[in-house]
Amino acid sequence: MRRLDVLGLGLAILLGGGILYGSLVWAGLDTGSAQKVSSMVFLLACLGWTFGYLGRVLRGEMALKAQRASFEAQQVQEHLEALSPEEWQALQAELEAEEEGIPAVGSPEQRED
Structure with a gap:
């Protein structure tokens, strides 16, 4: 206002x-x-x-909370649209692996420091 x-x-x-x-x-x-x-x-x-x-x-x-959620969704959408086909496939593979409970390659669960 x-x-x-x-x-x-x-x-x-x-x-x-x-x-x-x-x-x-x-x-x-x-x-x-x-x-x-x-x-x-x-x-x-x-x-x-x-x-x-x-x-x-x-x-x-609240209006600010709704605006923030809309902005974040827009940012994610823009990021996804900017991905190359290879990056998109890698992201899909990672998401499928997470759904199955398998840690993705290079994830913190697999690293041993």
């Missing part, structure tokens, strides 16, 4: 609260009751946003 977006959102919340308060006073509520109602609406909105945010954090649905 850009700085301009945050300022716009803050201004919208401020104006929305003022419009709600003014509407309640215009509808006939006394100023104390209108203030309590508009404050309660603001509090419930803040709590709803906070619990929604915590839910996204706990489920791992």
